[in-house]
Amino acid sequence: MFLSFFYKLKEMGVPVSPTAFLTLHRALANRLISSLDQFYTASRTILVKSERYFDIFDQVFAHHFQGSELPDVEGLAIDEMARALLEQWLKDPKAMADALGMDEDQLNRMTPEELIAYFKERLKDQDGRHDGGSKWIGTGGTSPVGHSGIHPGGMRVGGVSRNKSAVKVALERRYKDYSLSGPLTQAMVGEALKRLRNLLPAGPRDQLNIHESIYRTMKNGGEIEIAFDRRMKDRLKVILAIDNGGWSMDPYVSVVQTLFDYARAQFKEVKTFFFHNTIYDTVWLDAARYRKPVRMAELSRMDPETRLIVVGDASMAPYELMSRDGSIYVQGRSGQPSIECLRMLVHTFPHSVWLNPVSAAMWNYTRTIMMIRQIFPMFELSLDGLEKAVQHLMAA
Amino acid sequence: MTVQPSDASFAGATRYVLDEELAQIVNISMSLEMPLLLKGEPGTGKTMLAHAIAESLNMPLIVLNVKSSMKLVEALYQYDTLTRLNDSRFGDSRRDVSSIEAYIKMGKIGQAFTADQRTVLLIDEIDKADTDFQDDMLDVLDQMEFDIIEIDKTMSARHRPVIIITSNAKKDLSDPFLGRCNFHHIAFPDPKMMRKIIGVHFPDIHDDLVDNAIAAFYHMRELEAVEKRPATRELINWIRALNADPDFKPKRLTKGDVPFLGVLFKKSGDYERASAFVNRRKMF
Numbered sequence: 001m002f003l004s005f006f007y008k009l010k011e012m013g014v015p016v017s018p019t020a021f022l023t024l025h026r027a028l029a030n031r032l033i034s035s036l037d038q039f040y041t042a043s044r045t046i047l048v049k050s051e052r053y054f055d056i057f058d059q060v061f062a063h064h065f066q067g068s069e070l071p072d073v074e075g076l077a078i079d080e081m082a083r084a085l086l087e088q089w090l091k092d093p094k095a096m097a098d099a100l101g102m103d104e105d106q107l108n109r110m111t112p113e114e115l116i117a118y119f120k121e122r123l124k125d126q127d128g129r130h131d132g133g134s135k136w137i138g139t140g141g142t143s144p145v146g147h148s149g150i151h152p153g154g155m156r157v158g159g160v161s162r163n164k165s166a167v168k169v170a171l172e173r174r175y176k177d178y179s180l181s182g183p184l185t186q187a188m189v190g191e192a193l194k195r196l197r198n199l200l201p202a203g204p205r206d207q208l209n210i211h212e213s214i215y216r217t218m219k220n221g222g223e224i225e226i227a228f229d230r231r232m233k234d235r236l237k238v239i240l241a242i243d244n245g246g247w248s249m250d251p252y253v254s255v256v257q258t259l260f261d262y263a264r265a266q267f268k269e270v271k272t273f274f275f276h277n278t279i280y281d282t283v284w285l286d287a288a289r290y291r292k293p294v295r296m297a298e299l300s301r302m303d304p305e306t307r308l309i310v311v312g313d314a315s316m317a318p319y320e321l322m323s324r325d326g327s328i329y330v331q332g333r334s335g336q337p338s339i340e341c342l343r344m345l346v347h348t349f350p351h352s353v354w355l356n357p358v359s360a361a362m363w364n365y366t367r368t369i370m371m372i373r374q375i376f377p378m379f380e381l382s383l384d385g386l387e388k389a390v391q392h393l394m395a396a
Numbered sequence: 397m398t399v400q401p402s403d404a405s406f407a408g409a410t411r412y413v414l415d416e417e418l419a420q421i422v423n424i425s426m427s428l429e430m431p432l433l434l435k436g437e438p439g440t441g442k443t444m445l446a447h448a449i450a451e452s453l454n455m456p457l458i459v460l461n462v463k464s465s466m467k468l469v470e471a472l473y474q475y476d477t478l479t480r481l482n483d484s485r486f487g488d489s490r491r492d493v494s495s496i497e498a499y500i501k502m503g504k505i506g507q508a509f510t511a512d513q514r515t516v517l518l519i520d521e522i523d524k525a526d527t528d529f530q531d532d533m534l535d536v537l538d539q540m541e542f543d544i545i546e547i548d549k550t551m552s553a554r555h556r557p558v559i560i561i562t563s564n565a566k567k568d569l570s571d572p573f574l575g576r577c578n579f580h581h582i583a584f585p586d587p588k589m590m591r592k593i594i595g596v597h598f599p600d601i602h603d604d605l606v607d608n609a610i611a612a613f614y615h616m617r618e619l620e621a622v623e624k625r626p627a628t629r630e631l632i633n634w635i636r637a638l639n640a641d642p643d644f645k646p647k648r649l650t651k652g653d654v655p656f657l658g659v660l661f662k663k664s665g666d667y668e669r670a671s672a673f674v675n676r677r678k679m680f
Contacts, residue, residue, distance in 0.1 A: 017575055023428060032424055045421045046428075049574035051435060051581035218477035262623055262665050 005064045006047075012060050014053045020046050036065065196263045196390060205230050235268040236307055239299075239349070243312030244287055245276025252357045252381060253287075256311050277316040278338040278372075279345065296341060300348045307393050308345060308352035311381065314372045315358065321368050342375050353389045357381040412441065412448035413593045418580065422449060425578045431537060431559035433522075433574070436582035439627020442562040445582075446518035449558060456511065458557070459518045460504035462525045468532045471503045475546050497547050505536065509553040517557040523564055530573050538576055585628065587614055597632055601639060608649040609635050616660060619673055626660040634659045 002024075009016050024046045033039050040061060048057050205228040212227035240260055244253045257272070264270050273283035273294060283299070285292035321338050346352055354376035356369065363369045363378070372378065377392055379385040422445075425432040434442040450457035460471055480499045483489045491498045502510055508517040522530055536542045537559060541552040561577065563569065585593060587610055594606050613631050626634075637656045638644050644655065654674045661667040 015571075019575055023430070027424055027428055030427060032427055038420060041417050041420045042424050045424065045432075045578045045580050049433075049577070049579045054581065215477070218481055222481065262663075 002043075005043075005060070008060050008064060009047065009057065012056050014048060014056050014060070016047045020049075196259065196266070196386070235266065237268050237303055237305070238270045239302070239306055239308045240270060240272045241279065241283060241308065241310045241312075242272065242274055243277060243310075244274045245289070248313050248315070249311075249357070252311065256355075256381075275312075277312070278314075278321055278368075279310075279341050280338050281336065281341065296344065300344065302348075304349060305351070306349055308349040309389070309393075310352070310354045310376065312354070312356065313358050314354065314356055314369045314378070315366045316368050318367050318371075321371060339371065339375070342372065346375055351393050352376060353392055354378045355381045355385065355389060360385070412444055413589065413596055414448070415589070418445070418582070421578065421580050426558055428578070429556055431519075431534075431561055431577045433561045433563065433569070433577040433579050434582060435563050435579070437584050437625070437627060438564055439629045440582040440584055441628060442582060443518065443520055446516055446560040446562075449560070450516040453516070453558075455514055455516050455558070457516045457518060458504050458508045458511075459520060461520050462522050462529075464524045464526075466525055466529065468529055468536070469503075471505045471533065472536065472542050473503050473506045473544055473551075474501045475499060476501055497549075500544060500547065505533075505542075506551065508557040509540070509542075509551055511555065511557075514555040515557045517559050519559065519561045521564060522561050523569065527570050527573075530569060534573050534576050587611075590614075590628070590631070593628060594632070594635060598635065598639070601635070602646070605638060605646045606635065608646040609638060612649045612654055613660070616654070616670065616673075619670060622661070622666045622669060623663045624661075624666060630660050630662075 006016060006021050024043055027033055027042055027046065033042050043061075044054070044057055048054060207229045209227045209229045212229075213225065216225040216227055217223065238260070240256070242253055242256060243249050260270050260272070273285060274287055274289050275283050276289060279296075281296050282293045283296075284290070285294060324337050354372060356363070356378055357380075358366070358369065360380045363373065369378070377389075379389040379392070422432065434445065436442055446459075447457060449455075475496070476499045479489075479491075480493060480496075483491055484493045487493070505517065508515045519533075522533075540556055541550055543550050590610055590613075591606065594601070594610070598606070609631070613626065613634070617625055619625075634656060637659050641655070648655075657667060657670050657674065661670045
């Protein structure tokens with residue numbers, strides 16, 4: 001009974017186990033369930049073990065027992081774009097024809113369905129983000145489909161702002177899953193703080209634990225055994241370097257700052273610096289990166305026991321990292337490639353981590369992330385990532 | 397109630413507002429003899445539920461408060477070596493020093509197993525302990541027995557207790573653990589439900605005060621980047637404070653004048669943020 005319901009749940013990504021399914025049947029056999037309402041409550045409490053899946057469970061339940069539509073995740077995003085395309089077409093058929101690289105007559109002979117099919121075809125061919133180039137959909141290229149390109153017909157799809165490419169919006173639904181383990185939000189600050197509390201130094205085991213000593217001595221029947229605990233050393237110093245340039249980091253800057261503001265009392269000192277994309281010769285004390293520069297040489301004079309935490313998406317053009325004058329700001333060019341600066345930082349501060357709000361699953365798609373990972377131990381800016389980062393920072 | 401305790405079902409208690417869904421879940425877990433794992437924000441009444449079950453079914457309640465340093469054996473039993481050493485030295489007690497069994501004291505789980513009648517066992521804040529503790533404990537609760545190594549004796553439960561486990565963690569517990577529990581997530585009550593809860597705690601309080609206080613409370617809860625958001629417990633204490641203050645007028649709340657912020661926000665950082673938020677509201 002209810003086998004298809006069970007498999008539908010599994011298919012939709014709810015981790016259900018056969019044991020739990022058998023338990024549900026035990027409940028049914030014991031006549032504990034007598035109505036559909038009761039079945040709903042019982043099956044959820046027995047099968048679903050986390051509130052994160054309650055929403056999917058509800059959808060599957062409604063689908064199975066009331067025949068409602070299951071949301072077609074992929075279809076939704078593309079349909080949204082198709083609708084925008086159609087509007088564009090109705091407004092200005094000529095520009096549209098140019099955009100799709102066919103003449104107006106040809107376009108007029110196409111039905112709306114054919115047009116959309118053509119558009120979707122192109123969209124699906126592409127499986128990564130794309131900038132520049134002349135065929136695929138992305139930003140800044142000459143391809144007709146996409147936006148802020150130089151092609152006159154380049155159109156905006158789905159009412160996207162300049163900051164996000166059309167493809168990014170189309171793909172946004174796919175990232176939805178990652179949000180489960182995904183980047184830190186203001187609401188998670190309390191939980192994240194608990195992870196940070198472990199950022200405490202540990203000294204040698206030279207403090208007598210009287211209670212434990214007495215207990216063990218008693219257990220030995222009077223034979224004296226002495227137990228030692230670790231002594232707390234001085235509190236730690238922390239340097240926080242935050243990439244606050246560009247829209248991609250905006251949502252995370254305030255979260256990270258709030259987090260360390262709260263934790264401030266726990267450390268000897270927390271210094272916050274700012275940079276854009278990657279670190280060259282200078283970092284800044286002010287968020288505008290203008291008034292209070294701090295040279296690299298000053299950093300290298302700081303206590304090497306300081307924990308260095310870099311927060312950034314590590315995504316940029318490779319030349320910004322590798323080239324000698326790679327900085328996108330003229331005054332920032334120091335004749336030394338940024339990657340050397342990063343190496344020096346890690347060399348100065350042996351206890352350092354890089355926290356990246358980009359989901360770990362996507363790291364291998366960005367060249368600069370891969371390169372920086374070879375220098376810095378990189379962790380996701382999520383609850384789990386934070387926990388691992390703290391572990392790493394505390395390892396001897 | 398006239399039904400027998402053995403097949404009694406749970407229908408709420410005097411100081412607990414129960415929704416129907418939760419009542420059903422509790423009853424199913426009891427008849428399937430499975431532990432019920434409750435998750436939810438602090439202050440949504442997870443712990444209170446166990447108290448309410450114990451009260452309504454007339455069973456004794458045994459509470460195991462989990463601590464981070466806790467070992468499983470402490471929850472099961474304790475071998476009181478100190479007393480035994482003392483007795484062997486001075487010999488002025490009636491206990492038999494040669495029998496170790498006289499020096500075994502039951503821990504909370506042990507007490508629930510050896511009790512004369514069925515009990516409600518509340519295991520509070522399981523997420524504080526490490527994963528090994530959690531898995532091992534579930535083994536014990538699954539088998540309903542444990543060994544006392546010192547006297548080589550197996551203790552079996554005389555009555556299977558009703559087990560309620562609470563967790564505050566946003567992170568999930570381990571899979572084998574979850575596999576053996578039923579699960580429910582208690583959502584934070586909506587204002588309507590909250591009204592009822594307040595009604596249960598303050599039967600004869602002024603409507604005006606409660607409505608304004610609840611509205612202000614939900615507004616304060618929207619404040620972001622707060623380490624600990626105020627929950628039901630804080631609201632109840634806050635209303636108590638407002639009620640006790642003879643100078644307080646409920647109208648002031650609507651104007652953005654919120655007294656006793658310290659009752660709602662208990663971390664200093666949160667408090668500062670909240671008072672800045674309140675002052676800003678007062679200006680506009």
